[in-house]
Each structure stands twice: as C-alpha cells, then as structure tokens.
Amino acid sequence: MAVRKQIESSLSVQEPLKRKGLSVTDSRKKILQLFMQQKGALSHGDIEKKAGATFDRVTIYRTLQTFLDKGIIHAIPSSDNAVRYALCQDECGPGHHHHQHIHFICGRCKQTFCLDDIVTPDLHLPKGYQSQEIDVLVKGTCKQCSATSKRA
Amino acid sequence: MAVRKQIESSLSVQEPLKRKGLSVTDSRKKILQLFMQQKGALSHGDIEKKAGATFDRVTIYRTLQTFLDKGIIHAIPSSDNAVRYALCQDECGPGHHHHQHIHFICGRCKQTFCLDDIVTPDLHLPKGYQSQEIDVLVKGTCKQCSATSKRA
DNA sequence: TACAAAAAAGCAACATAGTTGCAAAAATCA
DNA sequence: TGATTTTTGCAACTATGTTGCTTTTTTGTA
Numbered sequence: 001m002a003v004r005k006q007i008e009s010s011l012s013v014q015e016p017l018k019r020k021g022l023s024v025t026d027s028r029k030k031i032l033q034l035f036m037q038q039k040g041a042l043s044h045g046d047i048e049k050k051a052g053a054t055f056d057r058v059t060i061y062r063t064l065q066t067f068l069d070k071g072i073i074h075a076i077p078s079s080d081n082a083v084r085y086a087l088c089q090d091e092c093g094p095g096h097h098h099h100q101h102i103h104f105i106c107g108r109c110k111q112t113f114c115l116d117d118i119v120t121p122d123l124h125l126p127k128g129y130q131s132q133e134i135d136v137l138v139k140g141t142c143k144q145c146s147a148t149s150k151r152a
Numbered sequence: 153m154a155v156r157k158q159i160e161s162s163l164s165v166q167e168p169l170k171r172k173g174l175s176v177t178d179s180r181k182k183i184l185q186l187f188m189q190q191k192g193a194l195s196h197g198d199i200e201k202k203a204g205a206t207f208d209r210v211t212i213y214r215t216l217q218t219f220l221d222k223g224i225i226h227a228i229p230s231s232d233n234a235v236r237y238a239l240c241q242d243e244c245g246p247g248h249h250h251h252q253h254i255h256f257i258c259g260r261c262k263q264t265f266c267l268d269d270i271v272t273p274d275l276h277l278p279k280g281y282q283s284q285e286i287d288v289l290v291k292g293t294c295k296q297c298s299a300t301s302k303r304a
Numbered sequence: 305t306a307c308a309a310a311a312a313a314g315c316a317a318c319a320t321a322g323t324t325g326c327a328a329a330a331a332t333c334a
Numbered sequence: 335t336g337a338t339t340t341t342t343g344c345a346a347c348t349a350t351g352t353t354g355c356t357t358t359t360t361t362g363t364a
Contacts, residue, residue: 023311023360044350056314061351063312077229077289081321081350104281115281121273123288128295129256129267136275137229137287143280175331175340196321208343213322215341233321233351306364313358321350329342334335 012036020070027055031063032072040111041076041084041103076103076112077135084112103135106142108149113142164188172222179207183215184224192263193228193236193255228255228264229287236264255287258294260301265294 013029013036022028034050035042042050047060064085067073073085089101101116120134141149165181165188174180186202187194194202199212216237219225225237241253253268272286293301 025312025360027313057350058315058352059313066312075231077231079227079229079235079287081233081235083231083233102275104277107284115278118275118277121275123254123270123273123290125256125270125290125292126267126295128298129290129292130298131290131292132259133291135231135289135291137289138275138277138281138283139285139287140277140281140283143278146280146282177331177341179342209321210323210344211342218341308363309361311358311360313356315354315356317353319350319352321348323348324346325344327342327344329340331340332338334337 016072020072022066022070027059027063028066030054031060032067035073035085035087040113041086043082043084045082046084076114077137078105078112086112086114089114089116103137104142105137105139106145107139108141108145111142168224172224174218174222179211179215180218182206183212184219187225187237187239192265193238195234195236197234198236228266229289230257230264238264238266241266241268255289256294257289257291258297259291260293260297263294 013032014024017024017028017032030051031047034047044060044064047064048057051060064073067085068075071088074088076084076086078084100119101114102118102120104113104115105111106113115138120136123131123134125131165184166176169176169180169184182203183199186199196212196216199216200209203212216225219237220227223240226240228236228238230236252271253266254270254272256265256267257263258265267290272288275283275286277283
C-alpha cells in the first residue's frame, strides 16, 4: 500500500523536525524528504515542481523560512536570482550556522552541491573588515558530468 | 550650465563604451556613470531608484545584460534574490571574466564591496571536479561600519 | 480518545521582478 | 544629411515573493 510506504519513509523525517521543536505536518515532512532524497540543492521552484500541486506556494515559502530559521537548511547564494537550499550537515542552531564547506555549481547539469569535505580557507582581510561568515562558490563541471563527457 | 556638466562628466564614460564596441546612448552613459560614482555594488533595483524615472525598467535590464556580456560589469551572487553588479577591474572580455578578488557583504550598511586586493585562495577539489570560476563571499562588518560602531 | 489552545495551511489579493514582441526614436557610418 | 542599424519605450505577460485573514491541522492535556 502506498500509505505504508508513506509512513515508513516519513519516520526518519519526523525525528529531525521534532528535535528542532517543530510540529510535524505534511508539508514539512514532504519538503524535508525532498531534501533528503536529493544530492543537490533545491530552489523554491524545484520544490514547487517536485511537490506538484500538493501544497500552496505560500506554504513552501514559509516552510523554507522555518527550516532556515531552525538551522535545518542553509541558503546558497546564486547569481541567477534563484537561491538554492540544502540540508545542514552538522548541528546548526537557530541563527547559528556553522558551515565550513564550499558549494559547487555545475555548469552542465546546473546542479549545486555541497562539498562537505572541502573547508573554506582562511582569508586575510584588509584592516577594519570583520568577517562573520564565508561562502565559497565554485563554478565548473561536477564529478558526474566530467565522467560522462570523457566517455562521450 | 547643467548641460556642460553633463558633457564633461560623460566624456570619461563614453570611452569605455566605445572601447567595447557599444554605441553610446543616454542610458548606457547614465548607468555606467552610476557604477563609477559608486564604491559598492548595485542591484537592478538600486539603479532603478538612482536613475529615477529616467529610463524604462526594461532598458535597465537590457543594459545590465549588455554590460555583462561585454565584460564591463560582473555579477555578484547573493542569497537575498538581488544579484548585484560591479565594474570589472582588469580587462574582462566577452564571456571571459578574470576575477580573483573577493566580495564583502556588510550586514550593517547592507552594501557589497569588491576587495580587489584579496585574491581568491586555491582550493583542492575532490577528484573529478573541474573548477572554472571561484566566487568568495564574505559577510561581516565593513571598514566604515566597524569604525563608526567603535566610536559610538 | 476527545477537546481546547496553538500552530500551520490555504486562499485571495497584492507587490515586485523579469521577459518578449513590436513600433518609435536615436546612434552610427558613409 | 540621410539610410541603415541599433537601442529604447511601451504594452502585455509570466514568474516570484509577500501579507492578512479564515479554516484546518497539530499538539498537549484531561
């Protein structure tokens, strides 16, 4: 039955929500699930497409905002006016994000990935500048796409 | 006379346009001037405000796109759905951008600056990933704002 | 399990941002 | 100066994001 499947897969989804003190609702479960099934980052539009007409657009906006606030996802800047979101790895608290990883944007498959193993480098800023957060965006060709093009 | 002033200040503005093979129009002069007068980066909205009702919105979009294509300005990613633009320093050709500098986003004055002297660091990417371009965004407090808060 | 309080979702209406095609105006070049 | 090419402005449209309010769902407790 489809129902059983739903219940099973949503079990692992409920836990993080509860841990963050959020009430467990259909849209939150669904959206969190989408993120967990996904290697790359998701934009609001991606979620709208993937979730189909299940949820109101507004609900998606508000859910993303809630997830951001609670430190479940983090926003990845972009230069195409489509901010993407991805799951936080380590424990990010409300407001406190601890991200040291970099983001890779593939020009071929257009996906954005978190490279969790690559730590953001230290920078020497000019006198007077105080750094709070560093975001490194690397554009190029991802592992998968590099491999496919070689074989072709 | 206001006219003379216009002509004088637009002289330095015409040159880069011509060098890039662009016809010299009022909107291009005005928008390029805005960038040259400005320390920080400008979003489409900023330009719309600063240019007043002088130009059509569409013209601003198209001018920014043209400047991007010709390597006169570069786009700075953001996580607030407001891509900002700033003048290119060295010679960037069409398609070929050579930026090694980092971008600083001040949380206080909300301005974005190019720190031209800070070179983007080398990164060791995982096997298979090919890097073409690196964008470093640093969020924090800028020189000016740091100074003001100390005195206050 | 049922119920009241609190939280979230849905809806509608609105505001802003970005795109496209086409006609009018301006810039270029001979 | 005048013909050609380029750019602009306008209109209409699509997409994206926001807000207030009502209904529904969730939660915690009896």
